[in-house]
Amino acid sequence: MTKIDIISGFLGAGKTTFIKKLLEEAIAGEKVVLIENEFGEIGIDGGFLQDSGIEIREMNSGCICCSLVGDFGRSLSEVLTKYEPDRVIIEPSGVGKLSDVMKAVCDVAGEIDVVLNGSVTVVDAQKCKMYMKNFGEFFNNQIESAGTIVLSRTDVADADKVAKAVELIREKNPKAAVVTTPIGRLTGAQLLEIIEKPTDDMAAELLEEVRQGHHHHEDEECCCGHDHEHHHHHHDHEDEECCCGHDHEHHHHHDHEEGECCCGHDHEHHHHHDHEDGECCCGHDHDHEHHHHHGHDADEVFTSWGLETSRSVSLERLNEILHDLAHTEKYGTVLRAKGMLPDENGVWHYFDMVPEETEVREGAPIYTGKVCVIGSGLKEDDLKELFH
Numbered sequence: 001m002t003k004i005d006i007i008s009g010f011l012g013a014g015k016t017t018f019i020k021k022l023l024e025e026a027i028a029g030e031k032v033v034l035i036e037n038e039f040g041e042i043g044i045d046g047g048f049l050q051d052s053g054i055e056i057r058e059m060n061s062g063c064i065c066c067s068l069v070g071d072f073g074r075s076l077s078e079v080l081t082k083y084e085p086d087r088v089i090i091e092p093s094g095v096g097k098l099s100d101v102m103k104a105v106c107d108v109a110g111e112i113d114v115v116l117n118g119s120v121t122v123v124d125a126q127k128c129k130m131y132m133k134n135f136g137e138f139f140n141n142q143i144e145s146a147g148t149i150v151l152s153r154t155d156v157a158d159a160d161k162v163a164k165a166v167e168l169i170r171e172k173n174p175k176a177a178v179v180t181t182p183i184g185r186l187t188g189a190q191l192l193e194i195i196e197k198p199t200d201d202m203a204a205e206l207l208e209e210v211r212q213g214h215h216h217h218e219d220e221e222c223c224c225g226h227d228h229e230h231h232h233h234h235h236d237h238e239d240e241e242c243c244c245g246h247d248h249e250h251h252h253h254h255d256h257e258e259g260e261c262c263c264g265h266d267h268e269h270h271h272h273h274d275h276e277d278g279e280c281c282c283g284h285d286h287d288h289e290h291h292h293h294h295g296h297d298a299d300e301v302f303t304s305w306g307l308e309t310s311r312s313v314s315l316e317r318l319n320e321i322l323h324d325l326a327h328t329e330k331y332g333t334v335l336r337a338k339g340m341l342p343d344e345n346g347v348w349h350y351f352d353m354v355p356e357e358t359e360v361r362e363g364a365p366i367y368t369g370k371v372c373v374i375g376s377g378l379k380e381d382d383l384k385e386l387f388h
């Protein structure tokens with residue numbers, strides 16, 4: 001099975017820079033064929049790729065979007081049969097429609113053993129708005145069709161411009177992962193992971209963790225390959241974040257064991273007498289079935305709120321925010337918060353919050369800033385403002 005990745009993007013967006021990083025850092029051991037379809041000038045990007053020992057099949061047939069289904073499909077089949085690569089990277093001409101290229105790949109996939117693995121669009125953060133306005137026909141199609149959008153030049157672009165670009169992109173494609181961290185700060189492996197699995201739903205995972213009373217790894221294997229059983233005892237990974245996105249630090253402690261519920265009633269003693277038949281005022285379901293785990297019927301009560309952001313937050317401000325979440329009811333009853341945000345110097349802070357307790361530690365950059373909050377009666381508008 002050959003994986004096919006399409007890396008599209010407007011003229012000069014940074015496609016070659018991105019592909020080069022993938023080739024050098026993430027897929028160096030694979031047999032890769034790069035298919036370029038330059039508009040006019042064939043071969044200008046050939047140099048470094050030949051240097052890295054990768055076979056190239058350049059097509060002289062002009063723009064992909066013009067001669068697509070017949071010509072491109074046949075050339076692609078030819079390449080696949082001749083080289084039997086592990087992976088094909090297609091870099092369409094800057095003015096190709098991504099959806100046309102995707103369609104051509106899917107047509108080939110009907111006949112040959114290939115899979116459309118990733119569809120990426122590289123977008124220049126500084127020019128996004130202008131291109132959308134002036135070249136909408138190609139540009140917007142590339143954005144709408146992409147599974148992952150990589151913003152380039154976020155290392156030099158103004159923060160407001162980057163945020164505006166993300167906003168415009170989100171209007172056209174609410175689902176794609178949008179990479180806002182400068183790619184120079186990420187590893188090729190991280191980028192490949194995002195392309196291959198663009199939907200990483202931290203909110204759903206965290207909600208599940210709260211619902212399950214944090215024991216969800218106990219009987220099943222986690223996707224990350226690390227043994228979390230031992231973690232409880234030995235505390236390895238103490239200072240680092242595991243690749244799986246799960247929080248192994250706090251598994252022990254966030255069911256209200258010591259904390260207080262908003263209702264002022266003591267749920268520890270709930271078994272014995274209070275509220276046995278009556279209803280508690282707090283709106284939480286203290287049903288006995290669930291009480292052992294977390295004291296609430298999670299399905300009915302907890303909601304999650306998530307944010308992805310290109311904005312930085314100073315460490316000082318982050319600590320203030322976390323303090324408010326952990327010690328006040330300003331934003332609703334927050335049971336759990338977690339996330340990763342860069343500060344103004346590009347240092348990434350990973351944070352965790354359970355009622356009355358916060359923790360911040362430094363960690364590796366990830367593709368964009370993330371915040372996830374779980375609780376009841378969350379004031380989402382206020383939370384949104386808080387993190388802006």
Ligand SMILES: Nc1nc2c(ncn2[C@@H]2O[C@H](COP(=O)(O)OP(=O)(O)OP(=O)(O)O)[C@@H](O)[C@H]2O)c(=O)[nH]1
Pocket residue numbers: 009010011012013014015016017018094151152153154155156182183
């Ligand atoms: N500062 C900065 N420069 C970048 C970034 N990405 C690309 N560039 C520069 O932008 C220029 C164009 O990048 P390429 O990777 O060649 O862009 P491309 O999309 O392959 O261009 P064409 O295929 O020729 O349309 C090069 O000079 C890159 O060094 C980025 O994230 N930050």
